Amino acid sequence: MIGKLNHVAIVVPDLEKATALYRDTLGATVSAPVDQPAHGVTVVFVELPNTKIELLYPLGDASPVGKFLASNPSGGIHHVCYEVPDILAARDKLKAEGARVLGDGEPRIGAHDKPVLFLHPKDFLGTLVELEQA
Amino acid sequence: MIGKLNHVAIVVPDLEKATALYRDTLGATVSAPVDQPAHGVTVVFVELPNTKIELLYPLGDASPVGKFLASNPSGGIHHVCYEVPDILAARDKLKAEGARVLGDGEPRIGAHDKPVLFLHPKDFLGTLVELEQA
Numbered sequence: 001m002i003g004k005l006n007h008v009a010i011v012v013p014d015l016e017k018a019t020a021l022y023r024d025t026l027g028a029t030v031s032a033p034v035d036q037p038a039h040g041v042t043v044v045f046v047e048l049p050n051t052k053i054e055l056l057y058p059l060g061d062a063s064p065v066g067k068f069l070a071s072n073p074s075g076g077i078h079h080v081c082y083e084v085p086d087i088l089a090a091r092d093k094l095k096a097e098g099a100r101v102l103g104d105g106e107p108r109i110g111a112h113d114k115p116v117l118f119l120h121p122k123d124f125l126g127t128l129v130e131l132e133q134a
Numbered sequence: 135m136i137g138k139l140n141h142v143a144i145v146v147p148d149l150e151k152a153t154a155l156y157r158d159t160l161g162a163t164v165s166a167p168v169d170q171p172a173h174g175v176t177v178v179f180v181e182l183p184n185t186k187i188e189l190l191y192p193l194g195d196a197s198p199v200g201k202f203l204a205s206n207p208s209g210g211i212h213h214v215c216y217e218v219p220d221i222l223a224a225r226d227k228l229k230a231e232g233a234r235v236l237g238d239g240e241p242r243i244g245a246h247d248k249p250v251l252f253l254h255p256k257d258f259l260g261t262l263v264e265l266e267q268a
Contacts, residue, residue, distance in 0.1 A: 001161030002161060003182065003183055004182055004183050005139070005142070005184060005185050005187070008142060008214060010259055010260075012260075013259075021258065021259065025227075026136045027135030027136060028136050048136065048138055050138045050184040051138075051184055055259070072260055074255070074256055074259070074260035076259070077214065077260075080187075082160070082182070094159065121208070125146045125147075125155065125210070126145075126208035126211075127144055127210060127211055
């Protein structure tokens, strides 16, 4: 079912420093910061040859990564995103096998304008998993 | 400097359940468990089309992931591994820029029989980063 690793998301306490670290120290190709108010984050995309790292910083008071940063003030890996060919088929299979889908269980339009779902970390080895329709 | 994301490592509390989760529930291709006594882990490799997920379980009393599992009993994402073309050049550049290399600073032979280094999470956005010579 799952295909490519679409991205690894890392929440960071300082987007400018994080950008400099990935661009200058690690020598990767990074984007300018992109505000995504619908998702409560500002994102810097790190383009690797085979996948992306997304550096996330809270945007607005209701940011979904604000609490994470409060608990992890140095930052940390927040989630992994796997691609699936059909998000509704994936959801129905996962739910039938007892996995919990976060929110109301309906896919939302994610940061790449594709349908996404998040799965409960307790059901996935302590890992927050995002599924994105490829 | 950094190239491909070689793998994401996830420490798991039960390797058999974790294998079943990735193989049966998520539908990925997984390996049999591989004991790596030199690294204090048993590993199941999850092959995705563009990278790997490595499911790690402690092996032996001095396992480097034993403490992590004690602190994160549900499991969790442990590190990311980026490929570099020349590990000594990478190390020297990183050290010159103030990043801390774990251990004695000399590359060790890693789980894929290639030279690896680990970088201090405090210098890399709360993320434990492994570098592997490609």
